[in-house]
Amino acid sequence: MIQYTTSLPADIDWDAVATIFERAPLGSRRRDPNDLQQAFAASYAVVYAYDGETLIGLARALCDGVYQAAIYDVVLLPEYQGKGIGKAIMEHLCRQLPVDNIILYAVPGREGFYARCGFVKMRTAMAVLNPNMARPETGYLDEI
Ligand SMILES: CC(C)(COP(=O)(O)OP(=O)(O)OC[C@H]1O[C@@H](n2cnc3c(N)ncnc32)[C@H](O)[C@@H]1OP(=O)(O)O)[C@@H](O)C(=O)NCCC(=O)NCCS
16 A cells, blocks of 8 residues: 655655656656755655655645645656556645645646646746756747
């Protein structure tokens, strides 16, 4: 049975987390384990999904605790995908956010997953993205 925890396990192996991102995949290059640790530690809400002792997926959200939240880094090992675990991770994450407004941007092709989690497309979302993500072939940006 998959277990979900919402506090940071003390013994987490951030190199293994980087491997989850690499294998999922999420992102075009391997994440730095120290950067991942810093980002998850600085997040308002986190979810870690375990199969026994093995970390298989995770997600995080930023939040001001009053008005707004933003979800990032929803990621699951490929052999666990397509079994409802990603949706359960999203439910555990959203439950921790005491706000009415939650935003995210999907990797192109993942919009349907977030739609199944209750998210709808926004008409006016805009962003400043790093040069790698801003490349036309990533599919993140629209022409204005
Ligand atoms: C995206 C991800 C987290 C989804 O987790 P998952 O466990 O595979 O998804 P689930 O099995 O929980 O799917 C929940 C629902 O979304 C649907 N769904 C999942 N992926 C979908 C997709 N790419 N397009 C459309 N629908 C999708 C499922 O069919 C399911 O529908 P249902 O409620 O009718 O049964 C996971 O596939 C993953 O880690 N992918 C690689 C990393 C990534 O792209 N992360 C997202 C970054 S934005």
